[in-house]
Amino acid sequence: MAPDPPFLPPIPLLLLPLLPALLLFSQSTAESEDKQILLRIKDDWGNPPPLSSWNSSGDHCSWLGIQCAVGGGDAVAGISIPSINLTRPIxxxxxxxxxxTHLDLSFNNIPGPFPSVIYNCSALQYLDISQNLFFGELPADIDRMPRNLTDFILSANNFTGDIPTSISRLPAIKRLHLDYNLFDGIIPLEISNLSTLESLWLAANPFLPTSIPDEFGNLTGLTFLWMAKMSLNGRIPETLGKMENLEHLDLAMNSLTGEIPAGIWMLKKMKKLYLYANKLNGGINESIGGEGLVEIDVSTNNLAGTIPEVIGQLRNLSILFLYFNQFSGAIPASIGKLPKLTDIRLFNNRFTGILPPELGRYSKLANLEVDDNVIAGELPEHLCNGKALTSLIVSDNMLIGNIPESLGSCYTLLSLHIQNNGFSGEFPAGIWSAPNLSVVIARRNSLTGSLPNKLPRNLTLLDIRNNQFIGKIPSLAGNLRMFNGDGNKFSGELPANFSEIPFLHVLSLGNNQITGKIPATIGSLKFLNQLNLTGNLLSGEIPESIAAIPVLNSIDLSVNHLSGQIPPTLGSLKLNFLNLSYNFLTGEIPMALQNQAYDQSFLSNPSLCASQTLIELPTCRDQSISHTKISITLLILGFSLFVVVVALSAFLYREHCRSKSINHDSSAWKLTAFHPVDFSESAITRGLTTRNLIGSGGGGMVYRVSLRRKTVAIKKVWNLRKLDAKLEKEFEAEVKILGSIRHANIVKLLCCVSGPNSKLLVYEYVEKGSLDSWLHRRRRDHYRQPSLSWPKRLKIAVGVAKGLCYMHHDCFPAVIHRDVKSSNILLDLEFQAKIADFGLARILARGGEPETASVVAGSFGYMAPEYAAMRKVNEKVDVYSFGVVLLELATGREAGDGGDDEEGNLADWAWRLYKDRGGDMGKMVDEEVVGGSPEFREEAEVVFMLGIMCTGREAAGRPTMKEVLQVLTKLERGRGGVGEKCDGGELINGKRRFSKLAEERKDSELSFCVF
Structure with missing residues (x-):
């Protein structure tokens, strides 16, 4: 018998009219309670500025990131506040x-161990705490998470140890994302018990080397499996073919061997298959059944055989990457009929036959890369039918015939690489009309035709050497970096508009029929690195303005009709190569060039002579000069020397007296301290002696002065009666920035001292000198200084990244250095890096908004292309410069070292080499420091890769310093990951995005994300 219901007293009739009001009061009380909790949470997080809308006034359901329950009053159902720089625990x-039910705190800086407080959020279904600073092991009782939890996203933190087996007891879990952490144990087999699982991300963790568990085939509900870069070996289990719902499989960058199981090719719902950068063999299965396949990337393996004709049935296929394998045979003609195919990369294989004639006819083909094969025949006519073709790379094959006229109307074209083939006929003139055309490389063919009157404005690289082009050299375009037209039939005079192409690095027009004089305007090419005009019909004198090109290191003007004297100032250049042979030059060779380094540089100039016996040329003597004239000349010289000595002595005496008077008159100096100091103005000024001078530059002299308790470095702005506006501005910028900065990796400005005729900046003294001297002085000056070990190099990289990250992300407004380079990175006794020389720094007036610099400042080899071209300043110019420093650390090369080719700097050399070797670092890293250590080599390769990403041409495609620091920090602590792009909800590895387009470094070709 059921128990009686509890007795409830009747509601008084008088209170019935008030019942709706009482219910409303109860609801508003709950609303008020949730609002108060949110305000308390805000206080616990330190009242971060982005949460300024969280205040006591207004409806809390309209606050930033707050979602209230639908139809459930004003109770808080969701909090989503990513990327607001939270720095305190949950x-x-x-x-x-x-x-x-929903909590998203991703992309913040929340520290501490796993937040077990979440166990008490009983209604929680979605948790995303990725991209934070959590560390330590996951708790063994992780199964205490809320029972309704479906999304558990912990990506890109610093969790270590094993993944607890109890994680398999989360009954409702659908998405488990543990990628890009530091898990270093084994992969728990128990994960295979998660029957509800739909998405599993384990990628980029340093797990112990292991094979993929066969049991994972039981995860039949899985749609997304990401296990890239996690030390997997052995074969891909056949059981994965049972995952009938699998749409996305990524096992890239492991050491998997054997063949790709036939069952994987036959998965009907498969859309994206990434198996690149393994050691797989075999070929592509004939029974491809996944008609839904959208992307296939099995590049960089040991796959062989032919591409099956059945691949033409994959009607949804848009990306086909098979590069760096050993495929052979013909490319199936059926590929040309796929309606959605946009990107084909088959380079570095053994393909023969011809290109499918209908390529581009039925799809909007954007990229075709088939270079480094043995393909014959002609280019298909329809490549640009879809008006989408941006890149055509067919170099190093056996292609013949004319370039299709249809490419002349392909206005989407950005990049054309057709070098080392047998193309002939006239180059289509319409190609030059493509508005965004950036790169044309057509060397070593038999092409004819002429260049347009003016090259396209966006063209950066033109290499058409060893063809049969005729006509005049056109007016050059403003963005041009390299023009190589050697071995053609160009005639006429050189254009005089060199001042309009200020960023040209290489000008090489040797072995043509160019006439006239070398224009004096050539001296305006301040970034010109190589000048080659050999084998032409040039006449007149060598313009003296050539000596004004500061970075010029290679000059070849041989085999011309040049006359007159060699400009004496030519000896001031630091030339690696000089050839003025076979001309009609006269007079004495400049003294700076009279040494054995140039003993083959002046051959067959009958009227040249030298006073040094090192050069095999006639000695400069004029027997007509009488002894009397010699005596008079010596007398005049002696008298002149006497006058100079007397004048100099008087000047030095006056300066000494004036300096002594000022230095001991403390009232003439004003000291402004930024840190506690225990010295006076006079102690500083007394140290400004020649004995203490340790360096000088464009901004002033630097002294090392030992005081009673410390040694300081003093930068003295040039002692002028009135400082010019530029130096005044640099001084004020340095004081303003450094005086407000407090960071261990930024050189400390102790105080500044202003005097009547000079200004002094007093820094902490950094004992070990500059990074530049440690990396490169040994090579430049044969200085017997020990090489920096790899751990020290990595430590230095982390230190500089911390300093720049602080400047960019923790200073408001952001601080932009603008001249990051190895000589501006100082090292203390512990090899802790400190960023120095902020004379060129600027503070952005509005955070995140580019500022136009009035003067381009910076150093060759470190300067971002948009900074030089557009004078736009934002944080990404520092990222580019730091990327060059990373390349210096990884390779041991200098920033201006472009190798043997004409590119001219380290960043271009690195991109070119990576592209040519397809990701195989080989000898790219500095053998002297990595030696035989696999661990050091792996770390150096990651730093090299990161340097490449930081030096991308498009600023938007470069990582932020926060992202860079995360990679380097993970690398220093253990192993890190680099190179993935966030594309919607999925991740595409950046290594896959490297292609032969790396020469242009387009943003679409290389993206970056850290997890």
Whole structure:
């Protein structure tokens, strides 16, 4: 018998009219309670500025990141506040929001161990705490998470140890994302028990080397499996073919061997298959059944055989990457009929036959890369039918015939690489009309035709050497970096508009029929690195303005009709190569060039002579000069020397007296301290002696002065009666920035001292000198200084990254250095890096908004292309410069070292080499420091890769310093990951995005994300 119901006293009739009001009061009380909890959470997080809308006034359901329950009053159901720079732990009060089902705190800086306070959020279904600073092991009782949890996203933190087996007891889990952490144990087999799982991300963790468990085939509900870069070996299990719902499989960058199981090729729902950068063999299965396949990337393996004709049935295929394998045979003609195919990369294989004639006819083909094969025949006519073709790379094959006229109307074209083939006929003139055309490389063919009157404005690289082009050299375009037209039939005079192409690095027009004089305007090419005009019909004198090109290191003007004297100032250049042979030059060779380094540089100039016996040329003597004239000349010289000595002595005496008077008159100096100091102005000024001078530059002299308790470095702005506006501005910028900065990796400005005729900056003294001297002085000056070990190099990289990250992300407004380079990175006794020389730094007036610099400042080899071209300043110019420093650390090369080719700097050399070797680092890293250590080599390769990403041509495609620091920090602590792009909800590895287009470094070709 059922028990009687409890007795409830009747509601008084008088209170019935008030019942709706009482219910409303109860609801508003709950609303008020959730609002108060949110305000308490905000306080616990330190009242971050982005949460300024969280205040006591207004409806809390309209606050930033707050979502209230639909149809459930004003109870808080969701909090989504990514990327607001939270730096404190998750408060326990967050679970007092009893209706909270969704919590997204990703892309913040929340520290500490796993936040077990979340166990108390009983209604929680979605948790995303990725991209934070959590560390330590996951708790063994992780199964205490809320029972309704479906999304558990912990990507890109610093979790270590094993993944606890109890994680397999989360009953409702659908998405488990543990990628890009530091898990270094084994992969728990128990994960295979998660029957509800739909998405599993384990990629980029340093797990112990292991094979993929066969049991994972039981995850039949899985749609997304990402296990890239996690030390997998052995074969791909056949059981994965049972995953009938699998749409996305990524096992890239492991050491998997054997063949790709036939069952994987036959998965009907498969859309994206990434198996690149393994050691797989075999070929592509004839029974491809996944008609839904959208992307296939099995590049960089040991796959062989032919491409099956059945691949033409994959009607949804848009990306086909098979490069760096050993495929052979013909490319199936059926590929040309695929309606959605946009990107084909088959380079570095053994393909023969012809290109499918209908390529581009039925799809909007954007990229075709088939270079480094043995393909014959002609280029298909329809490549640009879809008006989408941006890149055509067919170099190093056996192609013949004319370039299709249809390419002349392909206005989307950005890049054309057709070098080392047998193309002939006239180059289509319409190609030059493509508005965004950036790169044309057509060397070593038999092409004819002429260049347009003016090259396209966006063209950066033109290499058409060893063809049969005729006509005049056109007016050059403003963005041009390299023009190589050697071995053609160009005639006429050189254009005089060199001042309009200020960023040209290489000008090589040897072995043509160019006439006239070398224009004096050539001296305006301040970034010109190589000048080659050999084998032409040039006449007149060598313009003296050539000596004004500061970075010029190679000159070849041989086999011309040049006359007159060699400009004496030519000896001031630091030339690696000089050839003025076979001309009609006269007079004495400049003294700076009279040494054995140039003993073959002046051959067959009958009227040249030298006073040094090192050069095999006639000695400069004029027997007509009488002894009397010699005596008079010596007398005049002696008298002149006497006058100079007397004048100099008087000047030095006056300066000494004036300096002594000023130095001991403390009232003439004003000291402004930024840190506690225990010295006076006079102690500083007394140290400004020649004995203490340690360096000088464009901004002033630097002294090392030992005081009673410390040694300081003093930078003295040039002692002028009135400082010019530029130096005044540099001084004020340095004082303003450094005086406000407090960071261990930024050189400390102790104080500044202003005097009547000079200004002094007093820094902490950094004992070990500059990074530049440690990396390169040994090579330049044969200085017997020990090489920096790899751990020290990595430590230095982390230190500089911390300093720049602080400047970019923790200073408001952001601080932009603008001249990051190895000589501006100082090292203390512990090899801790400190960023120095902020004379060129600027503070952005509005955060995140580019500022136009009035003067381009910076150093060759370190300067971002948009900074030089557009004078646009934002944080990414520092990222580019730091990327060059990373390349210096990894390779041991200098920033201006472009190798044997004409590119001219380290960043271009690195991109070119990576592209040519397809990701195989080989000898790219500095053998002297990595030696035989596999660990050091792996770390150096990651730093090299990161340097490449930081030096991308498009600023938007470069990582932020925060992302760079995360990679380097992970690398220093253990192993890190680099190179993935966030593309919607999925991740595409950056290594796959490297292609033969790396020469242009387009943003679409290389993207970056850290997890």
């Amino acid at each position: 408060p326990s009060s967050i679970c007092k929001l009893h209706g909270l």
